[in-house]
Amino acid sequence: MSNPSSNYFVATATIAAKLDYATKVAQRLSLTASNARALTLRAGQSAAGFRPLTDAIHRLSDITVSSSKKINAIAALLSKMSVEKHRADSAIRYFESAHRDLEGNRNASSLSGVYQLTKDTQAELAISYRKNLQQLAQELDAVEGELRSAVVLKTLCQVEASQAGAMYQDALDNVAENVESIASIIKEQIVFSRQQVAALQ
Amino acid sequence: MKAQKLYENNDHSWIVFGRDVDKPDAIIDTNQYMVVSKNNALLMDPGGIELFSAMLSAVIKEVPAQKITHLFASHQDPDIISSLGLWDLALRDSTLHSPWLWEGFIRHFGMQNITYDGIPDEGSRLQLDDVSLEFIPAHYLHSSGNFNVYDPKAKILMSGDIGAAIEGADAPMFVEDFNAHAQKMKMFHQRWMPSNKAKNDWVHRVRQLDIDMMCPQHGRIFKGDDVKRFLDWFEALEVGLTMDKHPA
Numbered sequence: 001m002s003n004p005s006s007n008y009f010v011a012t013a014t015i016a017a018k019l020d021y022a023t024k025v026a027q028r029l030s031l032t033a034s035n036a037r038a039l040t041l042r043a044g045q046s047a048a049g050f051r052p053l054t055d056a057i058h059r060l061s062d063i064t065v066s067s068s069k070k071i072n073a074i075a076a077l078l079s080k081m082s083v084e085k086h087r088a089d090s091a092i093r094y095f096e097s098a099h100r101d102l103e104g105n106r107n108a109s110s111l112s113g114v115y116q117l118t119k120d121t122q123a124e125l126a127i128s129y130r131k132n133l134q135q136l137a138q139e140l141d142a143v144e145g146e147l148r149s150a151v152v153l154k155t156l157c158q159v160e161a162s163q164a165g166a167m168y169q170d171a172l173d174n175v176a177e178n179v180e181s182i183a184s185i186i187k188e189q190i191v192f193s194r195q196q197v198a199a200l201q
Numbered sequence: 202m203k204a205q206k207l208y209e210n211n212d213h214s215w216i217v218f219g220r221d222v223d224k225p226d227a228i229i230d231t232n233q234y235m236v237v238s239k240n241n242a243l244l245m246d247p248g249g250i251e252l253f254s255a256m257l258s259a260v261i262k263e264v265p266a267q268k269i270t271h272l273f274a275s276h277q278d279p280d281i282i283s284s285l286g287l288w289d290l291a292l293r294d295s296t297l298h299s300p301w302l303w304e305g306f307i308r309h310f311g312m313q314n315i316t317y318d319g320i321p322d323e324g325s326r327l328q329l330d331d332v333s334l335e336f337i338p339a340h341y342l343h344s345s346g347n348f349n350v351y352d353p354k355a356k357i358l359m360s361g362d363i364g365a366a367i368e369g370a371d372a373p374m375f376v377e378d379f380n381a382h383a384q385k386m387k388m389f390h391q392r393w394m395p396s397n398k399a400k401n402d403w404v405h406r407v408r409q410l411d412i413d414m415m416c417p418q419h420g421r422i423f424k425g426d427d428v429k430r431f432l433d434w435f436e437a438l439e440v441g442l443t444m445d446k447h448p449a
C-alpha cells in the first residue's frame with residue numbers, strides 16, 4: 001500500500017488481516033510446545049535439560065497467542081471505526097456541499113442539527129481512533145519484545161538437543177527450528193503492522 | 202437535479218426529482234418522488250449513493266430536513282436505496298417503510314439511526330397528517346418483495362419499476378407518444394419482470410384504482426389515458442423472456 005494515510009480504512013483492514021494471520025501462526029507455536037513436551041517425556045533422562053525449555057516455549061506461545069488476539073481485536077475495532085469515520089467524513093462533505101448549494105434557501109439551516117451531530121461523531125471517532133492506534137502501537141512493541149526471546153530459546157534448545165543423544169537430537173533440533181521459524185513469521189506480520197501503524201499516526 | 206411539482210392541493214403535494222444532468226453517464230437515470238403534507242414528508246425510492254449529494258440539496262430546497270419523517274424503498278436494489286447509509290446520518294429520526302422480506306438485506310447499506318418498518322406481503326397504509334397512502338403489493342415486478350405507493354386523493358400511483366424505460370437525462374418528464382414510448386419499455390419489462398402471473402394479477406388489481414398519473418422510477422410519467430394504455434400494453438406483453446436467449 002503506497003499511502004496508508006489516504007486509504008486509512010483499507011490500511012487498518014490490512015493490519016487486522018495481518019494480525020489475524022499472526023494469531024493463527026502463534027497457535028502453531030502452542031502445538032510445537034506440546035510436541036516438545038511429549039518428546040522430552042519420551043526421551044526421559046537423556047533430554048532432562050530440554051524439559052525446562054518446553055515450559056519456556058509454552059510461555060512464549062501463551063504470551064504470543066494472547067497478545068496476538070488482543071492486538072487483533074484492537075486492529076479489527078480500528079478497521080470498523082475507520083469505515084464509520086469514512087461514512088461520517090463523506091456525509092459531512094455532502095452536507096457542506098448541500099449547504100453551499102442551498103445558500104439563501106429558507107430550509108438551509110435545517111441541516112445544521114445533523115451536520116453538528118455528524119461533526120461530533122466524527123470528532124469522537126477521530127479521538128477514539130487515535131487512542132486505539134496508539135494502544136495498538138504499544139501492544140505491537142510489547143509482542144515484538146517477547147518474540148526476541150525466541151532466538152535465545154532456539155540456541156538453548158539446540159544446545160540441549162545436542163546433549164540428548166542421537167535418537168532424539170534431530171526431533172529436538174526440529175523443535176528449535178520450529179520455534180524460530182514461527183517466531184520469525186509472526187515478527188514479519190508485526191513489523192509490517194508497526195510500519196503501517198506508524199504511517200497512520 | 203430537477204424538481205417538478207406533480208400535484209398540489211390544500212393538504213399535500215407530490216414532487217418528482219430527476220433528470221440529473223450531473224449524474225455519471227454509466228449509472229441509470231432515476232426518478233425520486235416526495236409527498237409533502239402539513240408537518241411531514243415521505244421520500245420515495247431516494248436513490249443510490251452517487252445521487253445523494255444532488256438529492257439532499259434538491260429535497261432541502263423543498264422542505265426542511267426535519268420534515269422528512271418517512272422514507273420508502275419499493276425494493277432492495279442499489280438504484281433505489283444504496284444511499285441509505287448517508288440518509289441515516291441526515292434523517293436520524295425517520296422511518297423507512299420497505300418490504301419485510303428485504304430488511305436484513307437493506308440494512309447492509311448502513312442503518313444505525315433510522316427505524317425499519319417492514320411492510321407485510323399484503324400491503325399496508327401510511328397516514329401522513331391528513332393524507333392516507335397505500336402500499337400496494339407488486340411482488341415479482343420485478344423484485345420478489347416489492348410495493349407501489351397509491352394516493353387515492355391525488356389519484357397518483359408511484360409504480361416503481363413498472364412502467365420504467367431507460368432514457369437519457371434530457372428526456373421529457375411525461376409520455377407524449379405512447380406507441381413510441383412503448384418501444385423503450387419493451388426490453389426492460391420482458392427482461393426484468395419474471396412472471397406473467399404476477400403481472401396479470403397486478404394489472405387486474407390496479408385497473409380497479411382511480412389513477413390520473415402513474416409514476417415509474419425510471420423514464421417518463423403516464424398521465425390520463427396513457428395510464429390505461431399502459432395497463433393494456435403491459436397485460437398483453439409476454440414477460441420473463443430470457444430462457445430463449447440461451448442454448449438448451
